[in-house]
Amino acid sequence: MTASIEAHAGAARVAVIGGGPAGLMAAETLAGAGVAVDLYDAMPSVGRKFLLAGRGGLNLTHSEPSAPFRSRFPGREEEVGRWLDGFGAQDLRDWSHGLGVETFVGSSGRVFPTEMKAAPLLRAWLHRLRAAGVHFHMRHRWLGWDGESRQLRFASETGEVRTDVDATLLALGGASWKRLGSDGAWVPLLRDAGVGVTPLMPANCGFDAAWSPHFRERHAGQPVKTVTACCTAPDGRVLRRQGEFVVTESGVEGSLIYALSAPLRDAIAADGVATLYLDLAPGKSLERIHAELVHPRGSRSLASHLQSRAGIDGIKAGLLREVLGRDGMDDMGTVAAAFKSLPVRLVAPRPIDEAISSAGGVRFDTLDDGLMLRALPGVFCAGEMIDWEAPTGGYLLTACMASGKRAAEGVLRWLPARSVR
Numbered sequence: 001m002t003a004s005i006e007a008h009a010g011a012a013r014v015a016v017i018g019g020g021p022a023g024l025m026a027a028e029t030l031a032g033a034g035v036a037v038d039l040y041d042a043m044p045s046v047g048r049k050f051l052l053a054g055r056g057g058l059n060l061t062h063s064e065p066s067a068p069f070r071s072r073f074p075g076r077e078e079e080v081g082r083w084l085d086g087f088g089a090q091d092l093r094d095w096s097h098g099l100g101v102e103t104f105v106g107s108s109g110r111v112f113p114t115e116m117k118a119a120p121l122l123r124a125w126l127h128r129l130r131a132a133g134v135h136f137h138m139r140h141r142w143l144g145w146d147g148e149s150r151q152l153r154f155a156s157e158t159g160e161v162r163t164d165v166d167a168t169l170l171a172l173g174g175a176s177w178k179r180l181g182s183d184g185a186w187v188p189l190l191r192d193a194g195v196g197v198t199p200l201m202p203a204n205c206g207f208d209a210a211w212s213p214h215f216r217e218r219h220a221g222q223p224v225k226t227v228t229a230c231c232t233a234p235d236g237r238v239l240r241r242q243g244e245f246v247v248t249e250s251g252v253e254g255s256l257i258y259a260l261s262a263p264l265r266d267a268i269a270a271d272g273v274a275t276l277y278l279d280l281a282p283g284k285s286l287e288r289i290h291a292e293l294v295h296p297r298g299s300r301s302l303a304s305h306l307q308s309r310a311g312i313d314g315i316k317a318g319l320l321r322e323v324l325g326r327d328g329m330d331d332m333g334t335v336a337a338a339f340k341s342l343p344v345r346l347v348a349p350r351p352i353d354e355a356i357s358s359a360g361g362v363r364f365d366t367l368d369d370g371l372m373l374r375a376l377p378g379v380f381c382a383g384e385m386i387d388w389e390a391p392t393g394g395y396l397l398t399a400c401m402a403s404g405k406r407a408a409e410g411v412l413r414w415l416p417a418r419s420v421r
Helices: 021-032 048-053 066-070 077-086 089-098 119-131 186-192 213-219 255-259 261-271 286-293 302-310 314-328 332-340 395-419
Strands: 002-004 013-017 036-040 103-105 110-113 135-137 141-145 152-156 159-163 167-170 197-203 223-232 238-247 251-253 274-279 342-346 357-362 379-381
Touching: 013 021, 021 036, 021 119, 021 167, 021 395, 048 119, 066 077, 077 395, 089 103, 089 110, 089 395, 141 186, 167 395, 186 197, 197 261, 213 314, 223 255, 223 261, 223 314, 238 255, 251 255, 251 342, 255 261, 261 274, 286 302, 286 332, 302 314, 302 332, 314 332, 314 342, 332 342, 379 395
Parallel strands: 002 159, 013 036, 013 167, 036 135, 167 379
Antiparallel strands: 103 110, 141 152, 152 159, 197 357, 223 238, 223 274, 238 251, 274 342
16 A cells, blocks of 8 residues: 655645654754654654663763863764754753753763653653644654655555655664664665765674683673773774773673773774773772782682782672683782783674664765765755764764754755755
8 A cells, every 4th residue: 555645835845754863853943944844753652762861861961161072073073063063062951941851960071851851851842843843753664765756655554655855854873772763774775875874883882702601600790890991992092981881791881881882893893802901990009009919918818818908809800810810810910910901802892783872874975064965965864874973971962963953954955945956
């Protein structure tokens, strides 16, 4: 069965495909300019990933100054910076306040809604979008274009739907959290249309470390607190972060690991393995630890000596034994050096569907300044489906929304120009 959707009379009509933050911000910008907006999403409701991300407290953005904020988009500071010029961190906070959702800055500099929840903000946002005339079409999976008419094609519960629009804005997300709608199914559709797409890769992800069965059974699920992690990026930069992570059955995950996931992932892609160096006692010098450990232990067990002299026990002692082996643990100089710089071999990133976000996507050289695809005039892109990435901390959400606004403004500039051609 093929159904048709009649165009709204009068105003230009734009299809926004994808109901995440980027698509919703694009729809708001377009509707505010008097455009008739139809928003399509394959899921039963919009904003599902947004809601899940906010389950433990919605991190909207970050309060740090503009320069360090932009540095969080490695390799894309200039391109993403242009988006942020039009909608930055303070703009996002003001926008939230306009929806009646106040915000506050946490101790880490991250910005949260006062109630910490995503649902009230999303409800208020959808109410405002509907009031502005945005029409929502749920359970409509985009299938690309009809080869001859260039109509948009959707699979719906009642059969295939086709429609004509004046412009299309794609905000289809990456490929993480497939069950929430981000499955990367759009990649072959755009490649077949001549659009350059960098392969999608996991970002803000965990890694496999090939633990021994003994270590895995004894320590999987345990947190490793207050450590400094260090790795070398493919370009030679040495990167350091302090925080916490969790040992999993397969390897490591958590905020500290996510902060370094891009260089670790790229190192594995280049060399087949990446080494993460852990300082298990950031507040103690190597000299101090060495002096404590070489102190004669007498009849005490090794475990008792490590705990009493240097406070090494639990998961941190387990990591030392896992990496050094039994022979390495016999030499206190080796143990001291490892405690300050423990090399953990990471052999693979976790699958992309487990990642918080994804890297790769539509290449910037295939887009113009308004985020229109050069190969497909009238088709614009926004959000995580473009080739950029960011760490957790509010950066990803801010840039997604900023890109939605940027792409919508590109549509608004393009529509009048198209009408006079």
